Amino acid sequence: MYTLLVTGDVPGAATYFNPLLQQSIIPCTSGTRPSSPNDGMMAWETDTERYTSYNATLGAWVTLAQMLTGTYTATLTASTTNPTLGTGGAAEGRYALFAGKWCAIRGTVKFGTSGTSAGSGQYFIALPFTSNSSISNGVSTCGSGIVRSAGSLSVVGYYCTPSATSMAGVTVGGSNITSGTPGAWTTNDYLSFSMVFETA
Numbered sequence: 001m002y003t004l005l006v007t008g009d010v011p012g013a014a015t016y017f018n019p020l021l022q023q024s025i026i027p028c029t030s031g032t033r034p035s036s037p038n039d040g041m042m043a044w045e046t047d048t049e050r051y052t053s054y055n056a057t058l059g060a061w062v063t064l065a066q067m068l069t070g071t072y073t074a075t076l077t078a079s080t081t082n083p084t085l086g087t088g089g090a091a092e093g094r095y096a097l098f099a100g101k102w103c104a105i106r107g108t109v110k111f112g113t114s115g116t117s118a119g120s121g122q123y124f125i126a127l128p129f130t131s132n133s134s135i136s137n138g139v140s141t142c143g144s145g146i147v148r149s150a151g152s153l154s155v156v157g158y159y160c161t162p163s164a165t166s167m168a169g170v171t172v173g174g175s176n177i178t179s180g181t182p183g184a185w186t187t188n189d190y191l192s193f194s195m196v197f198e199t200a
Contacts, residue, residue: 143195150183
């Protein structure tokens, strides 16, 4: 339903509160969207930078579009003992949310110049958002990157499973990235990464 106004029209209350309001994009926050929306009503959430529309069939607000960028701490952990990045170490990541529930990430985890420890076990790098529970029918989502381990560069892949809060890495040969793979981690070594995944 929509209303066309022409020069000289004098809109009344019914015009404002029925079809005209439904034709407008309402600026609000994700917590202050209209409480009794009509089907198809649209809103721009100023806190999440996304366009949403109310779907009466689902009884929920659905994200139509989003482009939100930010930074996050790409924390490096291990399955047995967490590594220590040491003095000058860093765990930096950037993300961009777009097209509803998609997230693109890139970043680097770098060991410092002293006081480092490789820890023990398989390595994991934190994601900025939890991955979707049904991504790719339960098959891992994949990304790519480069690591400098034991002073040598290697091309690696990264993957995250459904409902994951972190991703793991794998070498070209198919071995998981661990405290000793692809080599013995030392000062100034790093793991760089990029991935696109669907969020929860």
